[in-house]
Amino acid sequence: xxxxxxxxxxxxxxxxxxxxxxxxxxxxxxxxxxxxxxxxxxxxxxxxxxxxxxxxxxxxxxxxxxxxxxxxxxxxxxxxxxxxxxxxxxxxxxxxxxxxxxxxxxxxxxxxxxxxxxxxxxxxxxxxxxxxxxxxxxxxxxxxxxxxxxx
Amino acid sequence: xxxxxxxxxxxxxxxxxxxxxxxxxxxxxxxxxxxxxxxxxxxxxxxxxxxxxxxxxxxxxxxxxxxxxxxxxxxxxxxxxxxxxxxxxxxxxxxxxxxxxxxxxxxxxxxxxxxxxxxxxxxxxxxxxxxxxxxxxxxxxxxxxxxxxxx
Numbered sequence: 001x002x003x004x005x006x007x008x009x010x011x012x013x014x015x016x017x018x019x020x021x022x023x024x025x026x027x028x029x030x031x032x033x034x035x036x037x038x039x040x041x042x043x044x045x046x047x048x049x050x051x052x053x054x055x056x057x058x059x060x061x062x063x064x065x066x067x068x069x070x071x072x073x074x075x076x077x078x079x080x081x082x083x084x085x086x087x088x089x090x091x092x093x094x095x096x097x098x099x100x101x102x103x104x105x106x107x108x109x110x111x112x113x114x115x116x117x118x119x120x121x122x123x124x125x126x127x128x129x130x131x132x133x134x135x136x137x138x139x140x141x142x143x144x145x146x147x148x149x150x151x
Numbered sequence: 152x153x154x155x156x157x158x159x160x161x162x163x164x165x166x167x168x169x170x171x172x173x174x175x176x177x178x179x180x181x182x183x184x185x186x187x188x189x190x191x192x193x194x195x196x197x198x199x200x201x202x203x204x205x206x207x208x209x210x211x212x213x214x215x216x217x218x219x220x221x222x223x224x225x226x227x228x229x230x231x232x233x234x235x236x237x238x239x240x241x242x243x244x245x246x247x248x249x250x251x252x253x254x255x256x257x258x259x260x261x262x263x264x265x266x267x268x269x270x271x272x273x274x275x276x277x278x279x280x281x282x283x284x285x286x287x288x289x290x291x292x293x294x295x296x297x298x299x300x301x302x
Contacts, residue, residue, distance in 0.1 A: 033234075033264035033265065034264060035248060035249045035251075035261070035262065035263060035264065035267065036260075036261070036262040037253050037255065037259070037260075037261050038259070038260045038261075038262070039256075039258060039259040039260070040258050040259065040260065041258065057236070057260050057262060058262070059234050059236060059262040059264065060234060060264070060265075061212070061234045061284040061285075062213070062234050062235075062236045062262070062282050062283075062284045064236050064238060064260065064282060083184075083210050083211060083212045083213050084213075085208065085210060085213045085215050085282075087215060087280075089240075097186060098186045100186075102188050104188065105190075107190060107191050107192065108188070108189070108190040108191065109187075109188075109189045109190070109191065109208050109215065110186070110187070110188050110189075111186065111187040111189070111208060111209070111210040111213070112186060113184035113185060113186065113210065113211070114184065114211075116186065129238075129280070131213050131215060131236075131282050132213075133212040133213045133284045134212075
């Protein structure tokens with residue numbers, strides 16, 4: 001995976017240090033429209049906090065994330081312009097969203113429109129698939145401080 | 152689910168029969184940006200041919216399909232402008248794509264760019280998650296003849 005994420009050398013050289021830093025903060029790293037075969041076992045499991053781990057694959061329009069939450073993990077309220085579709089494979093997540101509380105169990109999905117604030121808590125050890133469009137720039141660029149270093 | 156797919160009456164009335172038919176052929180039915188909680192158990196399982204069944208949920212930018220293929224099922228070569236991300240949950244699919252043969256096993260993903268022709272065969276009974284962006288109009292409108300009535 002690491003190799004696939006490298007920017008072509010010619011383009012990297014053309015950018016100044018400053019413009020490159022600005023780019024990282026605002027948009028996802030560009031990824032050419034190429035076929036990508038990716039076993040999850042080849043994707044590093046990112047530790048965000050003691051109760052939260054994550055893997056991601058993405059193309060130009062779609063990001064698929066495999067999110068592992070231990071029971072009691074809280075994802076604090078946040079929102080993003082990216083549309084989200086959550087599918088729980090194992091366990092259960094309780095969402096606070098749109099003025100409601102919704103428990104999404106294994107075998108259930110939740111489609112979350114752009115910019116709708118939501119908070120979640122893992123009611124059990126959970127395997128969650130999250131689809132985003134466009135890909136989450138803050139996840140790719142690791143500027144997702146709301147998830148890091150907390151339970 | 153049936154209720155969610157209905158177009159609001161006021162909009163339906165404003166369209167002529169002709170323009171409505173044309174719309175159905177070219178773009179997905181519009182779906183307002185609302186929160187949708189959908190257990191897979193509430194989504195009808197569509198029989199496409201004796202070896203192929205499908206369920207779908209979708210928002211404005213993302214479609215998630217749960218595709219069940221019996222061993223030996225062939226998905227004939229086709230292409231679509233929608234970007235695709237395939238994740239095999241159970242079983243295995245062999246793809247003919249981009250001049251290569253790639254077997255995608257359980258726990259593996261394949262990101263397929265827009266308009267790249269591909270064919271697939273189920274090497275075992277398979278549970279396949281397919282993500283598309285934008286949602287597949289031909290799947291929603293049931294104009295996907297390449298999948299119907301064949302093994």
